[in-house]
Amino acid sequence: xxxxxxxxxxxxxxxxxxxxxxxxxxxxxxxxxxxxxxxxxxxxxxxxxxxxxxxxxxxxxxxxxxxxxxxxxxxxxxxxxxxxxxxxxxxxxxxxxxxxxxxxxxxxxxxxxxxxxxxxxxxxxxxxxxxxxxxxxxxxxxxxxxxxxxxxxxxxxxxxxxxxxxx
Ligand SMILES: [Zn+2]
Numbered sequence: 347x348x349x350x351x352x353x354x355x356x357x358x359x360x361x362x363x364x365x366x367x368x369x370x371x372x373x374x375x376x377x378x379x380x381x382x383x384x385x386x387x388x389x390x391x392x393x394x395x396x397x398x399x400x401x402x403x404x405x406x407x408x409x410x411x412x413x414x415x416x417x418x419x420x421x422x423x424x425x426x427x428x429x430x431x432x433x434x435x436x437x438x439x440x441x442x443x444x445x446x447x448x449x450x451x452x453x454x455x456x457x458x459x460x461x462x463x464x465x466x467x468x469x470x471x472x473x474x475x476x477x478x479x480x481x482x483x484x485x486x487x488x489x490x491x492x493x494x495x496x497x498x499x500x501x502x503x504x505x506x507x508x509x510x511x512x513x
Contacts, residue, residue: 358393358508359492365399366511370488372401373453373481379409382452384423388443394475396448412464413452449475459491461504470495
């Protein structure tokens with residue numbers, strides 16, 4: 347995992363419009379189960395930019411209330427990012443910030459877009475973004491909120507991140 351800023355310094359998340367639409371579609375398609383997937387992007391100047399949302403199968407036993415990212419999808423994304431990273435420094439004319447896994451998204455079909463007790467108890471790494479969508483029962487904008495995972499053991503917590511939908 348290659349973070350370009352100390353996790354505590356990340357104060358905001360910009361979600362690309364394409365990624366936003368993909369998450370919204372996935373949340374609706376998996377309803378009434380929780381959808382889930384991987385957020386890929388960069389960190390610059392204290393802001394995370396998630397330009398891609400890679401959907402993954404939810405392999406949790408109780409998919410209506412929990413999520414567990416299909417490890418095959420996670421492995422595939424990690425491998426693709428590693429191979430992409432190897433191309434750096436080989437005469438590329440445009441230097442892009444290195445992409446990495448920023449965190450995960452999932453949906454709360456029955457509830458509000460806040461981390462649940464199960465989310466807090468989850469084994470996700472400190473410094474990762476947790477993005478939660480609550481698909482609307484009718485048409486309309488999908489409530490979406492972002493948190494940063496911080497702390498270890500009894501100090502585990504989520505800190506809210508400002509969220510902006512990009513272009
Ligand atoms: Zn959750």
